[in-house]
Amino acid sequence: MSNTHDNHDASGHHEEHAHHEExxxxxxxxxxxxxxxxxxxxxxxxxxxxxxxxxxxxxxxxLAYPDTKFAFFESILGxxxxxxxxxxxxYLALITIHGTIMVFxxxxxxxxxxxxxxxxxxxxxxxxxxxxFMNMLSYWFFFIxxxxxxxxxxxxxxxxxxxxxxxxxxxxxxxxxPGSGAGMTLWLVAMVLFIVSALLGGINYITTVLNMRTKxxxxxxxxxxxxxxxxxxxxxxxxxxxxxxxxxxxxFDRSFGTSFYLNEIVAELAGGIxxxxxxxxxxxxxxxxxxxxxxxxxxxxxxxxxxxVIATNSRKPIFGYRAMIISILAIAFLSFIxxxxxxxxxxxxxxxxxxxxxxxxxxxxxxxxxTFNYLATLWKGNIxxxxxxxxxxxxxxxxxxxxxxxxxxxxxxxxxxxxxxxxVVAHFHLVMGSAAIFGMMSxxxxxxxxxxxxxxxxxxxxxxxxxxxxSAYCVxxxxxxxxxxxxxxxxxxxxxxDQFNVFIDMNQFITIAAILGGIAQLVxxxxxxxxxxxxxxxxxxxxxxxxxEWTAPVEHLHGNWPGEIPHVYRWxxxxxxxxxxxxxxxxxxxxxxxxxxxxxxPKAPAVPHHTEAPPMQAQVKEVVMFAGLKRLFGFAG
Amino acid sequence: xxxxxxxEAEKKLTWGGGKSPFTVSYGKLMxxxxxxxxxxxxSSLLVTYGFIxxxxxxxxxxxxxxxxxxxxxxxxxxxxxxxxxxPEHWPLPELVFNHFPFLHGxxxxxxxxxxxxxxxxxxxxxxxxxxxxxxxxxxxxVAFYMLLTIFGGIAxxxxxxxxxxxxITEGASLHGNPFGPTAFAALFFIVTGxxxxxxxxxxxLNFIIYVNVLDGTYERRGHYxxxxxxxxxxxxxxxxxxxxxxxxxxx
Amino acid sequence: xxxxxxxxxTESPADIKKQIWRTFWILSFLTVIDIVLYFxxxxxxxxxxxxxxxxxxxxxxxxxxxVFMHMKFERKALAGIIILPFMLVLILIWLVLIEGxxxxxxx
Numbered sequence: 001m002s003n004t005h006d007n008h009d010a011s012g013h014h015e016e017h018a019h020h021e022e023x024x025x026x027x028x029x030x031x032x033x034x035x036x037x038x039x040x041x042x043x044x045x046x047x048x049x050x051x052x053x054x055x056x057x058x059x060x061x062x063l064a065y066p067d068t069k070f071a072f073f074e075s076i077l078g079x080x081x082x083x084x085x086x087x088x089x090x091y092l093a094l095i096t097i098h099g100t101i102m103v104f105x106x107x108x109x110x111x112x113x114x115x116x117x118x119x120x121x122x123x124x125x126x127x128x129x130x131x132x133f134m135n136m137l138s139y140w141f142f143f144i145x146x147x148x149x150x151x152x153x154x155x156x157x158x159x160x161x162x163x164x165x166x167x168x169x170x171x172x173x174x175x176x177x178p179g180s181g182a183g184m185t186l187w188l189v190a191m192v193l194f195i196v197s198a199l200l201g202g203i204n205y206i207t208t209v210l211n212m213r214t215k216x217x218x219x220x221x222x223x224x225x226x227x228x229x230x231x232x233x234x235x236x237x238x239x240x241x242x243x244x245x246x247x248x249x250x251x252f253d254r255s256f257g258t259s260f261y262l263n264e265i266v267a268e269l270a271g272g273i274x275x276x277x278x279x280x281x282x283x284x285x286x287x288x289x290x291x292x293x294x295x296x297x298x299x300x301x302x303x304x305x306x307x308x309v310i311a312t313n314s315r316k317p318i319f320g321y322r323a324m325i326i327s328i329l330a331i332a333f334l335s336f337i338x339x340x341x342x343x344x345x346x347x348x349x350x351x352x353x354x355x356x357x358x359x360x361x362x363x364x365x366x367x368x369x370x371t372f373n374y375l376a377t378l379w380k381g382n383i384x385x386x387x388x389x390x391x392x393x394x395x396x397x398x399x400x401x402x403x404x405x406x407x408x409x410x411x412x413x414x415x416x417x418x419x420x421x422x423x424v425v426a427h428f429h430l431v432m433g434s435a436a437i438f439g440m441m442s443x444x445x446x447x448x449x450x451x452x453x454x455x456x457x458x459x460x461x462x463x464x465x466x467x468x469x470x471s472a473y474c475v476x477x478x479x480x481x482x483x484x485x486x487x488x489x490x491x492x493x494x495x496x497x498d499q500f501n502v503f504i505d506m507n508q509f510i511t512i513a514a515i516l517g518g519i520a521q522l523v524x525x526x527x528x529x530x531x532x533x534x535x536x537x538x539x540x541x542x543x544x545x546x547x548x549e550w551t552a553p554v555e556h557l558h559g560n561w562p563g564e565i566p567h568v569y570r571w572x573x574x575x576x577x578x579x580x581x582x583x584x585x586x587x588x589x590x591x592x593x594x595x596x597x598x599x600x601x602p603k604a605p606a607v608p609h610h611t612e613a614p615p616m617q618a619q620v621k622e623v624v625m626f627a628g629l630k631r632l633f634g635f636a637g
Numbered sequence: 638x639x640x641x642x643x644x645e646a647e648k649k650l651t652w653g654g655g656k657s658p659f660t661v662s663y664g665k666l667m668x669x670x671x672x673x674x675x676x677x678x679x680s681s682l683l684v685t686y687g688f689i690x691x692x693x694x695x696x697x698x699x700x701x702x703x704x705x706x707x708x709x710x711x712x713x714x715x716x717x718x719x720x721x722x723x724p725e726h727w728p729l730p731e732l733v734f735n736h737f738p739f740l741h742g743x744x745x746x747x748x749x750x751x752x753x754x755x756x757x758x759x760x761x762x763x764x765x766x767x768x769x770x771x772x773x774x775x776x777x778x779v780a781f782y783m784l785l786t787i788f789g790g791i792a793x794x795x796x797x798x799x800x801x802x803x804x805i806t807e808g809a810s811l812h813g814n815p816f817g818p819t820a821f822a823a824l825f826f827i828v829t830g831x832x833x834x835x836x837x838x839x840x841x842l843n844f845i846i847y848v849n850v851l852d853g854t855y856e857r858r859g860h861y862x863x864x865x866x867x868x869x870x871x872x873x874x875x876x877x878x879x880x881x882x883x884x885x886x887x888x
Numbered sequence: 889x890x891x892x893x894x895x896x897x898t899e900s901p902a903d904i905k906k907q908i909w910r911t912f913w914i915l916s917f918l919t920v921i922d923i924v925l926y927f928x929x930x931x932x933x934x935x936x937x938x939x940x941x942x943x944x945x946x947x948x949x950x951x952x953x954x955v956f957m958h959m960k961f962e963r964k965a966l967a968g969i970i971i972l973p974f975m976l977v978l979i980l981i982w983l984v985l986i987e988g989x990x991x992x993x994x995x
Contacts, residue, residue, distance in 0.1 A: 211662075218654060242681040245682045258820070289980055687988060691988025692988050698933060765956045888941055
């Protein structure tokens with residue numbers, strides 16, 4: 001690519017030209033450029049994330065110091081914090097809105113919205129999304145949805161308080177609890193807007209990936225990020241409509257007197273209502289048909305980002321590229337047939353319990369494939385510990401420690417003990433909360449130069465990582481023990497029960513760790529916003545990465561590449577290729593054997609030969625491993 | 638042997654990027670994907686219908702009223718007395734949807750809804766004829782068939798409005814009905830309502846496209862792909878009706 | 889693009905029209921069969937009757953998707969990405985109906 005320099009100049013000119021055409025509104029607000037929409041998603045997501053985190057700190061303080069009065073509660077929460085005591089109803093509202101914000105607004109829209117928008121066109125080699133207009137609508141629906149959700153904090157009765165899963169009857173009867181009134185209605189409105197946004201976005205992402213790849217970008221040459229975003233979009237597209245149907249029926253139950261989710265038990269408990277014939281479990285089926293794929297909607301983009309970041313910073317090809325793709329597909333498929341493992345304790349048909357348990361345990365297989373592939377990629381790599389890399393490794397760590405408890409929770413019998421305890425809270429906060437947040441952070445640190453053209457401070461990044469990593473483990477790891485002892489989640493004050501009094505110290509420890517984690521995010525926020533203007537100018541390819549987005553000029557232009565879109569000649573993981581001078585070969589560099597035809601596979605082996613370990617040694621290892629297994633089974637027998 | 642290699646080369650070209658692997662434009666692909674996702678929202682409603690119906694016992698067989706026979710003025714009460722209508726079990730659709738406009742007092746199960754089905758199938762045919770005319774860039778034919786399709790859609794909606802009116806005057810509402818469990822009428826209103834909403838938006842879309850056709854927008858553009866896209870949507874609405882028809886009226 | 893310019897262009901407009909009308913008659917015929925069966929089996933209730941009606945519905949759906957929605961003439965891959973994901977709904981239907989039956993048993 002000798003003409004890169006010329007292109008660069010041309011791009012500068014182009015940019016200047018573009019400035020004359022675009023005014024502030026069309027450039028920063030109603031932008032149709034995917035890079036700007038990505039930034040809008042990210043910043044909205046960060047704001048929502050901050051709100052969600054602050055909420056968690058408020059209820060963590062309540063859990064750690066149930067008898068202490070905090071004067072500032074009254075000043076910031078008004079009558080919800082009268083005399084410095086958190087109102088129990090508002091506690092429920094806080095956990096509900098914290099869950100909703102984190103699951104949907106931060107980790108769905110903020111994560112996959114940001115990076116799908118930023119990376120799909122850039123990494124597949126497209127000028128923009130298939131439909132930039134729908135892309136803009138997708139952001140604005142998301143934005144309005146966020147506003148509606150935040151407005152629900154200020155209505156009478158407070159925001160929705162039925163938990164982020166909004167199970168009926170709490171959500172179906174407006175008089176059930178204070179939050180079931182206007183707050184719940186606004187929650188549903190926000191969710192419908194959110195679903196519309198997710199669908200508009202998802203349709204766009206899928207179409208762009210399938211239809212608009214540049215020449216030579218075969219499906220098997222796509223970076224794993226794109227595979228992850230594609231499958232994420234498919235998951236969202238297929239599961240969100242089911243929630244739409246479920247919420248529609250919920251709206252009718254709430255406001256028009258139907259009884260899809262109400263049966264005689266509920267009617268009797270509520271008293272004075274003649275509404276029977278439905279079943280609250282039905283809502284749970286519809287909700288979790290979305291809800292479980294949603295977990296992977298959150299996790300898969302994070303895993304995709306991690307694949308890319310780990311390969312780049314290990315200077316090694318990703319281990320098992322095809323196995324990674326197959327495991328993404330397997331996870332996606334399995335995620336649709338396991339929703340009932342959230343419902344073992346609802347009185348669901350025990351036969352279904354066994355079906356769902358089987359599927360759930362099978363998910364461990366593709367997840368383990370991914371984990372071991374990450375470890376194998378790191379193995380003997382020339383590792384560069386950038387902040388992005390640290391966060392990616394952190395994701396792997398959380399994915400393992402949270403995933404392992406998933407194997408316990410997937411068992412219907414064990415779930416009798418563990419359901420709705422802090423064990424579950426610990427499990428999903430590690431495996432999908434922390435892991436996905438770390439994936440998102442990894443993505444932010446890695447692609448920040450692509451988004452803003454400047455670099456974030458590395459040292460602040462390290463501080464941010466270590467504080468967050470340590471505090472996340474300190475917060476969520478002790479919760480396992482509370483859960484095993486039977487401490488239920490969502491309770492306002494565990495000290496109301498004598499047997500849980502022993503955990504008060506642990507709760508205080510968790511809260512202190514959470515506050516530490518909150519302070520760590522201040523470091524990040526400062527780093528993020530300060531570096532936009534004052535960061536070091538970024539070179540074109542700061543991480544020496546192979547994917548196409550780094551061949552685009554640093555300055556953003558509408559259409560991404562000045563001149564022609566580069567063609568793709570190879571897979572994205574040609575790092576440390578034997579016999580090559582450079583330790584990375586971008587995808588747009590042709591191999592001699594291809595004669596300039598991007599459709600031909602390059603002749604040279606794509607994976608470097610590992611000659612360091614002689615075959616003898618490998619054999620010995622195997623023997624040792626089998627001996628170990630033998631001993632294990634001998635011991636067990 | 639040579640054949641397989643060319644085939645393989647072709648396959649590589651298909652997914653090799655630089656063009657659509659399906660040789661459809663992004664707009665059409667988007668419409669397909671949207672319809673896939675919309676099919677899931679209809680499925681969720683129909684699954685709800687199935688679930689709730691499964692939680693109720695089936696009705697006993699109807700040995701009293703024969704098709705084409707005259708029905709009494711107090712038909713619903715009579716059925717209640719005969720235990721064919723009861724909140725305890727799901728009613729027989731033949732006893733509920735047995736009216737036909739202008740033929741009051743006759744037991745005509747399924748006739749009216751069959752008529753509605755034909756109207757919708759016919760409007761699907763005119764739509765696909767409009768698409769076909771679009772391939773030949775025959776503006777007048779496209780406009781003619783689009784107009785027929787719009788009329789078909791309006792006719793269907795009118796039929797539905799009549800049926801809803803009939804149903805409501807007999808006492809059905811979202812929170813009660815004289816025929817059986819509350820959920821029976823509620824599900825009928827929500828599922829046919831959701832479908833009707835799709836038909837209505839289809840009619841609106843078709844009308845916009847029709848105006849554009851008359852305006853010559855697509856003639857200037859050189860192709861009538863927009864007609865194809867709304868056509869896909871319109872057929873999808875027809876497709877959903879096939880299942881609404883099966884589940885609500887036949888079974 | 890050359891070799892994939894829709895298959896339909898190999899057929900004359902008259903052929904396509906013929907096919908459209910043929911499909912119309914097939915759909916009408918199937919609907920008439922629905923109605924005839926409905927009256928013939930009016931007092932007969934069983935799972936088989938319902939299965940039969942659903943199968944007829946699926947056949948109708950096939951013709952609408954294949955001919956009216958043009959799926960027959962598109963690439964197989966497009967049919968694959970639309971129809972295979974839809975199969976997930978079958979799992980939803982299967983499991984939720986089992987649950988419905990179970991709820992019935994509990995009452």
